[in-house]
Each structure stands twice: as structure tokens, then as C-alpha cells.
Amino acid sequence: MQSDIKALIFDLDGTLYVNNDLGMEISRAACRYVSDLKNISAEEAAELINQTRRDLSQATGLDSTLSHTILALGGDLRTLHTRFADEIRPADFLSRDRRVPEMLKGLADKYEMYIYTNNNLRLSNSIMELIGVKGLFARIFTIEDNWRPKPDAEAIGTIYRLIGRDPTECLFIGDRYDVDLRIPAERGSAVFLANNVIELLSLAQFLAREKI
Numbered sequence: 429m430q431s432d433i434k435a436l437i438f439d440l441d442g443t444l445y446v447n448n449d450l451g452m453e454i455s456r457a458a459c460r461y462v463s464d465l466k467n468i469s470a471e472e473a474a475e476l477i478n479q480t481r482r483d484l485s486q487a488t489g490l491d492s493t494l495s496h497t498i499l500a501l502g503g504d505l506r507t508l509h510t511r512f513a514d515e516i517r518p519a520d521f522l523s524r525d526r527r528v529p530e531m532l533k534g535l536a537d538k539y540e541m542y543i544y545t546n547n548n549l550r551l552s553n554s555i556m557e558l559i560g561v562k563g564l565f566a567r568i569f570t571i572e573d574n575w576r577p578k579p580d581a582e583a584i585g586t587i588y589r590l591i592g593r594d595p596t597e598c599l600f601i602g603d604r605y606d607v608d609l610r611i612p613a614e615r616g617s618a619v620f621l622a623n624n625v626i627e628l629l630s631l632a633q634f635l636a637r638e639k640i
């Protein structure tokens with residue numbers, strides 16, 4: 429079967445790199461924000477975030493995001509991301525795994541490539557530079573584009589329109605099915621779940637098989 433896939437749309441955090449320490453730093457910054465917002469201690473904020481996230485997941489039956497949890501707590505995503513960009517230094521946590529840029533450079537010769545992330549542009553650029561993948565993507569879709577965090581059907585529709593591709597011509601790559609892949613799959617896109625670098629590196633073989 430000849431594949432129709434023309435565009436690859438990658439999640440960034442947890443997909444193109446995995447780093448628990450950076451994830452914990454983001455969680456700590458979110459706790460500081462909720463602590464200030466609610467005038468409670470950082471420990472109480474952590475518990476409130478965890479409980480709210482569990483409640484959201486239970487109510488929807490789907491994995492929930494930090495962004496939606498902050499919104500449910502009455503927070504403002506713009507303020508949160510200004511603080512993330514000011515307080516978080518990805519350079520303290522990330523190093524380069526050259527296998528990832530090598531594979532992506534090979535794929536960039538054959539496919540249009542995009543990033544679609546709930547992160548902000550400043551941190552995304554910094555992270556892409558550190559992991560060695562900057563410049564490989566035609567466009568970076570971030571939270572600032574519409575302040576509608578993934579998963580969001582309207583935002584996905586906008587991406588299809590802006591890249592000029594039918595859903596069936598797109599492959600979405602992410603580390604969280606409910607957040608990154610469920611809506612694209614419902615729209616008819618191909619999806620690829622990658623929870624670590626080894627799984628991500630199998631993407632090239634997956635696409636090669638699709639071409640047969």
C-alpha cells in the first residue's frame with residue numbers, strides 16, 4: 429500500500445526527549461504559581477493540583493493535562509507560561525541524544541515536519557536548540573497560538589487548515605494518547621505513540637514499512 433502520509437506533527441515534551449527532572453521543575457513552577465494564586469503553601473498547592481487533576485481525569489475518563497488543571501483552578505495560562513519562561517532553565521536539565529536529530533534529519537528530507545506543543549515558544553525554542561532539532565520544523569504550534577491546550581478539536585482543525593493538509597495526510601507523534609493522539613485519530617490521521625527515545629527511534633522503520 430502506498431502511504432498518503434505527507435506531514436509529521438510531533439509533540440515536544442516527553443516525545444522528542446524524556447527528562448523527569450525537567451518535568452519536576454515544571455511541576456514545581458506550577459505549584460509556586462498556584463501557591464501565589466490561592467495564597468496557600470507550595471505543599472498545599474501540590475496537593476490541590478494533584479487532586480484537581482485526578483478529579484478531572486475521573487470526570488472525563490481521559491488523561492488530563494497540567495494546563496487544564498490550572499484552568500480548572502481558576503488560573504490564567506498566560507501568566508503561568510510567563511512564569512515558566514522566566515523561571516525554568518532547560519539547559520540545567522537537558523543534554524543531546526544525537527540519535528534523535530539524526531533520525532529527524534532523515535525524515536525531514538521526505539516529510540513536512542511540525543511541532544505541536546502545550547509548551548510556550550520561548551521554552552520550546554530553548555529545548556529544541558538543546559536537543560539538537562531546531563530548524564527541522566516548518567512551523568511550531570505552541571500554547572500561545574490560541575491558548576487552547578491540547579487536547580482540543582478546534583485547535584487541531586486549525587492546524588490541518590494552516591498546513592494545508594487533509595487529516596489522512598498527517599501522522600501525529602506523541603507520548604500521551606489522550607492528549608496528543610486521540611482527536612487526530614478520530615479525524616482520520618495516523619498516530620504513533622512514543623513513550624521513550626527507543627520507541628521514538630522506531631518511527632523511521634514504521635514509516636519505511638508504511639511506504640511498502
Ligand SMILES: [Mg+2]
Pocket residue numbers: 439440441442443602603604
Ligand atoms: Mg508530551
